[in-house]
Amino acid sequence: MRKAIIAGNWKMNKTMAETKAMIAELAPKVKDADCDVVLCVPYTDILAAKRAAKGTNIKIGAENVHWAEKGAFTGEVSAEMLKELKVDYVIIGHSERRQYFGETDETVNKRTAAALNAKIRPIVCVGETEDERVNGLTEKVLYRQITEGLKGFKSKDFDKIVIAYEPVWAIGTGRTATATDANVTIGYIRKVLAKKFRGSVAEKTRIQYGGSMNVKNCKELMAEEEIDGGLIGGASLKADDFAYIVNYNK
Ligand code: PGA
DSSP: OOOOEEEEEOOSOOOHHHHHHHHHHHHHHHTTOSSEEEEEOOGGGHHHHHHHHTTSSEEEEESOOBSSSSSSOTTOOBHHHHHHTTOOEEEESOHHHHHHSOOOHHHHHHHHHHHHHTTOEEEEEEOOOHHHHHTTOHHHHHHHHHHHHTTTOOGGGGGTOEEEEOOGGGTTTSOOOOHHHHHHHHHHHHHHHHHHSOTTHHHHOEEEEESSOOTTTHHHHHTSTTOOEEEESGGGSSHHHHHHHHTTTO
16 A cells, blocks of 8 residues: 655745744654655755654655765755755656756656665655646656656655655645546546566555645545655645644544
8 A cells, every 4th residue: 555645835935043943843743644755945954854844754855966976066955965955755757857947857757766876765856737627648658757757767766755746736726636537637647657576566656646735626636546645745834734634534
């Protein structure tokens, strides 16, 4: 059975002081969660987040990682640097990075390899844009993102890799895929995994839904068979909302 994973994606929000306050408020509210609880935070908040989450069931993640070990890459952060901070997860290939920062399936692949080398669990984001959806390209786009982005990984790597299916048109817009649609599309991603990878990859890989997941729709989404969790943007910034989602089955 796949263990559910609810992860927050803070994006470019919260200072160190705000991080400390939020985690102090959140920790008692999520302590009995049955799922994995993760907060992916800006680099500058990682140390404060790790300290605040110490002794709790909250795991801390980063929002990106560079693929090179070290070198002349001004402004970038390596997997080794994150490893020393004992970061557990890292978001890779978020649609905002694809849209604004030139992320491609190839760079997603390289970043994922770097994270795995450092024993950090990658949360690899895929999803179609509104244009691609209305033009009937959803499956084609997902097929490409999965096969190129995850090319070369072995069955055991998928013990660590988490996939987040985030339809771009649903991110930050208040529009959610219906639970049924999200379930069908994630089922399609599982079919691609079954076709492209050996062993039990399709059955064991955890696949989250992301895109305006909130207190109103989380129970319905999480009730779907194929949906193993959520990647939560806006609703992860408030302790009460995020705790409600984490406790979706209570
Ligand atoms: P949202 O963001 O929940 O604010 O739509 C999700 C994400 O971008 O990961």
